[in-house]
Amino acid sequence: MKTLITSNTKLNKSLGYSSLLNYQEQCSNSPPSLHALAESSCSFLHLIIADVSDDDEEIAAQALKCLGFMIYHPSIVATIPGENAKMVLESLAKHIIATKMKSICNLGVWCISVQQIEASVLAAHSNSLLQAVVHALDNPIGSLSTTFEAMQAVMKLVAQLRGKMRELSHIWVPPIYRRLLSDDKRERDMSERCLLKIRSTIIPPPPFLSKNCRSVLNCCPSSYRRCEGVSSVRVASYGRWRLRGESRGE
Numbered sequence: 001m002k003t004l005i006t007s008n009t010k011l012n013k014s015l016g017y018s019s020l021l022n023y024q025e026q027c028s029n030s031p032p033s034l035h036a037l038a039e040s041s042c043s044f045l046h047l048i049i050a051d052v053s054d055d056d057e058e059i060a061a062q063a064l065k066c067l068g069f070m071i072y073h074p075s076i077v078a079t080i081p082g083e084n085a086k087m088v089l090e091s092l093a094k095h096i097i098a099t100k101m102k103s104i105c106n107l108g109v110w111c112i113s114v115q116q117i118e119a120s121v122l123a124a125h126s127n128s129l130l131q132a133v134v135h136a137l138d139n140p141i142g143s144l145s146t147t148f149e150a151m152q153a154v155m156k157l158v159a160q161l162r163g164k165m166r167e168l169s170h171i172w173v174p175p176i177y178r179r180l181l182s183d184d185k186r187e188r189d190m191s192e193r194c195l196l197k198i199r200s201t202i203i204p205p206p207p208f209l210s211k212n213c214r215s216v217l218n219c220c221p222s223s224y225r226r227c228e229g230v231s232s233v234r235v236a237s238y239g240r241w242r243l244r245g246e247s248r249g250e
Contacts (some may be wrong), residue, residue: 001019010059013051017062020044034075038078038079039079044066053091067088068114086121096135097135105146109153112156126164133153137176144187151191162201165201176191179191
């Protein structure tokens with residue numbers, strides 16, 4: 001597989017990644033095979049990270065799928081040296097922001113949402129990771145799946161880095177709040193589910209978060225009052241979260 005992945009031809013490289021993906025899937029149901037895969041995974045890591053930035057969408061997507069598997073399984077993550085884990089996070093943050101391809105952005109954020117990397121390593125890269133996740137939340141590509149993956153990533157990072165995420169909540173919460181008044185019901189529902197999952201981290205809100213979210217939410221009603229046919233569901237959803245913050249001193 002390694003010979004194929006290092007090939008200069010797309011056909012061979014793609015075949016190599018397909019083989020690795022199939023092998024990873026087979027190993028996931030067999031602890032002995034998973035252990036063997038863990039021992040060999042580090043030898044693939046540098047190759048995979050290099051191919052994440054490949055101009056060919058198919059190759060980059062395959063590389064990200066393989067990378068996601070590697071950083072999801074604790075037995076494999078445990079074999080990844082700290083410096084390599086940092087390299088993984090730096091690469092993901094960089095390519096989520098830089099790519100113009102929806103599938104690559106989605107898979108990059110998905111990798112963040114499934115990773116099991118040690119909290120101390122994540123904390124050292126929390127700013128760049130959040131910058132990437134907020135980029136995905138802002139959804140420059142216009143894809144609902146990108147928003148979904150970004151919110152999954154937020155919930156994952158909150159679970160792993162609760163204190164740090166609370167400290168930086170003024171960065172990542174406002175983009176979620178804004179979607180409570182989206183025209184798309186799926187986006188509104190998605191946003192509220194995310195906020196419900198992480199509410200113990202953001203309520204009562206830190207001062208910077210209160211200021212940022214008050215600015216966001218105070219602007220929205222005036223904008224919608226100027227429009228006809230505002231959904232009562234949207235206003236009610238907005239109102240619930242406004243009252244939650246205010247009742248706790250926002």
